[in-house]
Amino acid sequence: MKKRTPPDSPGLFPDLPLVPDFSLENRARKRLLWPVAGTDEAGRGPLAGPVVAAAVILDPKRIPEGLNDSKKLSAAQREVLYERILSLATVSIASSSPKRIDIIDIRKASLDAMRRAVAGLGLEARHVLADGRDVPMGLTCTGEAVVKGDARSVSIAAASIIAKVMRDRMMVRAGIVYPDYGFEVHAGYGTDRHRTALVTHGPCPLHRMSFRPLKATVIDEAGPQRD
Incomplete structure (x- = not known):
């Protein structure tokens, strides 16, 4: 080696x-x-x-x-x-x-x-x-x-x-279960596509609600969390 x-x-x-x-x-x-x-x-x-x-x-x-x-x-x-x-x-x-x-x-x-x-x-x-x-x-x-x-x-x-x-x-599988977010592409990172999907669809149960981008900005725009 x-x-x-x-x-x-x-x-x-x-x-x-x-x-x-x-x-x-x-x-x-x-x-x-x-x-x-x-x-x-x-x-x-x-x-x-x-x-x-x-x-x-x-x-x-x-x-x-x-x-x-x-x-x-x-x-x-x-x-x-x-x-x-x-x-x-x-x-x-x-x-x-x-x-x-x-x-x-x-x-x-x-x-x-x-x-x-x-x-x-x-x-x-x-x-x-x-x-x-x-x-x-x-x-x-x-x-x-x-x-x-x-x-x-x-x-x-x-x-x-x-x-x-x-x-x-696991994130490829998540993309199948929650197809609106593109998890299979960005693996949950805060890409433009992901942030746009959050504003459009709101967060899903896989989102980390304590993370600042969700807590401070997206949640106000996106509305209630999806079931």
């Missing part, structure tokens, strides 16, 4: 591309913390739909080639890697619904989905690498927050791919 070589002064080169590797996992293994799970989420920013989290424990001897931050991969590449990860790794997926997001806020809902994804793994993780600045509360093992983790750890990168593909598939 291609190794990542970090810059001597990373703050001076914020756009330097990073290739995720197994360094963080190996560091945990040396501390006798194994298995190591990577966890990440997809869907913090959209106006509609769930936030989906995945947890992945990779086999060090069978790491899929091409793992990277899901945002740096094409949809076709993600689909191929999704199937490879499922066939070679231990994987768990969890989600938090729009209603739960509205009740506890998106940050807590994302972290809770990550915690549940880790808890659902077929192997019990001894250490968790979590993308971002926070470690999910309630883990039964040690955890480590990894900023830009999907660009640094192959386990987190794998989790980002699983979460992204699963959420995209």
Whole structure:
């Protein structure tokens, strides 16, 4: 696997591309913390739909080639890697619904989905690498927050791919159930098409009513929520 070589002064080169590797996992293994799970989420920013989290424990001897931050991969590449990860790794997926997001806020809902994804793994993780600045509360093992983790750890990168593909598939299904909004195209993000549909049709049960664009502007124009 291609190794990542970090810059001597990373703050001076914020756009330097990073290739995720197994360094963080190996560091945990040396501390006798194994298995190591990577966890990440997809869907913090959209106006509609769930936030989906995945947890992945990779086999060090069978790491899929091409793992990277899901945002740096094409949809076709993600689909191929999704199937490879499922066939070679231990994987768990969890989600938090729009209603739960509205009740506890998106940050807590994302972290809770990550915690549940880790808890659902077929192997019990001894250490968790979590993308971002926070470690999910309630883990039964040690955890480590990894900023830009999907660009640094192959386990987190794998989790980002699983979460992204699963959420995209869920939003395609949402587009069938609620055809007026184009969820299958924009996955719930606040595109012009989506905002126009909100004004025309009002929000549906998949919309996050606590999010500012809905709360502050669209609801006044769109009227009551659809059943």
